[in-house]
Amino acid sequence: MGNIKNYLGIAGGCLLALASCAGNKTASRTVSGLDPAAFDTTLNGKKVELITLKNNNGMEVCLTNYGGRVVSLCVPDKEGKPTDVVLGYDNIRQYADTLNSPSDYGSSVGRYANRIKNAQITVGGKVYKLRVNDNENTLHGGGNTGWLHQVYDVQSKTDSSVTFAITAPDGENGFPGTVKATATYLVKNNNTLDITFKATTDKETVINMTNHSYFNLNGDPSKVGTDEVMYINADKFTPSDAKYIPTGEIRDVTGTPMDFRKPHAIQETITDTTFDQIHNATGYDHNWCLNTFKNGKGDDTQVAASLFSPKTGILLEVFTNEPGLQVYTGNFQGTGIPCKHGIKYPKHVSVCFESQKYPDSPTKIVQKTKGWEISNPYLKPGQTYYSHLVYKFSVKK
Template sequence: MLPQLLNAADFDTILNGKKVALYTLTNKQGSVAQITNYGGTVVSLWVKDKEDNFKDVVLGYKTLEEYRTNPNAYFGSIVGRYANRIAKGKFTLDNKTYTLATNNGENHLHGGTTGFDAAVWVAKQTCSHTLELTYVSGDMEEGYPGNLAVTVQYQLTEDNALKITYWAITDKTTIINLTNHSYFNLKGEGNGDILDHNLQINAEKFTSVDQTCIPTGELIPVKNTPLDFTKEKTIGKDINANYDQLKIGNGYDHNYVINQTETLNLAAKVTEPTAGIVMDVFTTEPGIQLYTGNFITDTVLGKTNKKYHPRAAFCLETQHYPDSPNKPNFPSVILQPKEEYHSVTLYKFSTKA
C-alpha cells in the first residue's frame, strides 16, 4: 500500500487574516508527513511496515474544520506555551504571581483556552523534507509574561526520522515547555488498540501525581511498580493493575525521568509485532509523558472514517516535568531575555521481522 495523501484543499483557508495550508514532506525512502500550520499539527505520517507496505501511524482528522471543532484531544499539535499541567493555573516569577486559565479541572493544561495548538503559524517549506513554522506569542497571551518568538522546524530525515527542533526567545522573563502531541498506533490509525505494542522507556523514576494529575514533587523509582518499562513489555500488561497511580488517570498518564547521559538521549522504544514497525524516541528533554489515550471518546471518527476508542493510540511527549514552575526541585523551565530556548526530539522509524 502506498501513502494516501489527504486533500490539501480541505485545509486551505484564511483565519484571522492568516493563511492556513497543508504541507507535504517526503524522503527518499518514500515516507510522507503531512503537516498543517494550524497548530503546527502533524496530520499524517506514513512509514513502511515489514512487508514494505506504508501505514499512517498517527491519529487525526481529514479536514481543518474537524481540528477546529474537536480541539481538546490535541491530535498531533504543538502544545504550549507550557505543555502539560500547572497546578491551579498559578505560578510565581520574580515575586509576581501569574494566573492562567484552569481548563483541566482546577488546573491549567497545554497552554490554556487558546494555546499554540490553535495558533496559525507562519509557514515556510524550505525543501521537500523540511518545514519551518514561526509564531509570536504576545505578552500576557493566555496569562504568560513576555513576547515569545517561537520557531519549530519539522524535518523528515533520510534515516526515516521525524525530527522536531524548537527555538524560542523572550523579551521578559517567562516560562516555556513545548512538545508535540502526536497520538501513535504503529498498526495504523484506527486499527484497534495499542495494548499489544511493546514499550521500553529509558527511565528509572517517574513523577508521582495527586488525584488531579499534578506532581507531588516526589521522584518515585519505577522498580516493582506497574510503571516499570525499563525492560520491554506490552503496554497492556499492567495497565489495569490495582495501583493508585494508574487509577488516577485510568491508565498511563505519567511523566518519566529520562536517564540522561548524552545531549540527545534515547528516551523510549516502541515495537508493534504484527506490522513490525519500530519507533525510537530521542530527545534533549529531561522527561517524557506516556499517555495511553485513556480519554479518547468513541464518538471520534478519524481520517479513514474509522471510530477511535480509548487506548486507540499512545503519546510519548518529550518535555520538562509537569508543574515545574511550582516545584523548585524540578529542572527549571524559566527563560530569560537574551537566552535561547532550544529543544530537539526525533521519532525514528525502522522495521523488525
C-alpha cells in the same frame, strides 16, 4: 495527555470563522490518503494549508500550520506497505472545531506543555494568574486559546522540511513576556522525523514546548493498541494526584507497573488498577525521569523510549535532550467522534511521547522541591530556549 474535552472547553467555537475551502480546485491525494484541498482555507485571517514532506525511502509526513500539527506520518511496514502511524483528522474543519471535535492531535504545544497547578506561576517574585482550563489548573498553555489552536506562519519550507513560527504577546493567557517561537520539522532519509523547538522572550517567562502526536503502529487505529511493546529508559517517575498534578515525589519504578526498562506489551501492566497511578489515570498519563538526562544535559543520541508493533514490524525510537517524557496512552479517547478516514478511535488506541520539562515545574522550582532543579523552565531575555525531539522509524522482521 489527558482530558481533551475538559481542557479545550467550549469557547473554541469562535475559531470556526473558516473561509470557503478550495472549491473546484483539485489536488492529488497524499500517500496517507489526505486531500490537501480539505486544509486549504483561511482561518482567523490567516492562510492554512497542508504541507507534505518526503524522503527517498518511503516516508511521508503531512503537516498543517494550524497548531503546527503533524496530520499524518507514513512509513513502510515489514511488507513494504505505507502505513500511517499517527491519529488525527483528515480536514481542517474538525481540527478547528474545539466545540465538537476537541483535539491536540499532532500539535506543537506551547507556551507551556502539560499542567501547571492552580493556574499560576511566579516569575521574578511576581505571581501571574493563568487561564484555567483543566479543573483549577492550566493545561497546554490554555487549551483552545493556546498555541495548539493558533495559526503559525510558515517561515520556510523545502521538500523535506518546514519551519513554523509564532509570536505570542505579553499577557497571553496570563503568561508574561512576548515570545517568538519556531517549530522545525525535518524528514531525514533514515526515516527520522527530527523536531526542533526554539524560543526567545523580551521578559522573563516560562517555556516548555513539545509535539503531541498519538502513535498507533499497528496499521489499524480502529482497534486498541495495547498489544504494542513499549520501552522507557527511566529508573524513576513523578507520581501524580487524582487531578494529574505531580505530588513532588520522585519515585523508583522498580516493582511497579511503571517499569518499562525491559520492553513489554502495554497490556501486561495497564490493567493493574490496584496501582493508584493507573487507577487514577485509567491508564498511563505520567512523566518519567529519563536516564538520558545527566549532569544537567540531555543526550539525544541515546534512546529515551521506543514502541514496537509485532503486527507491522514497525519500530519507533524516541530521542530527546529534555529531562522528562510524558507518556499518555489515549485514556480519554473512545469518544465516538469519527476521525481520519471516518474511523472512530477506541480508548487506549495510541501512545504519546511528550518530551518536556516535568509537569508543574514552575511550582516545584519555586518551592525548591528536591530533584526538580534539573527541570528549570524559566527563560530570560537574551537566552534561547532549545528543545530537540526525534522520532526514528525502522522495521524489525
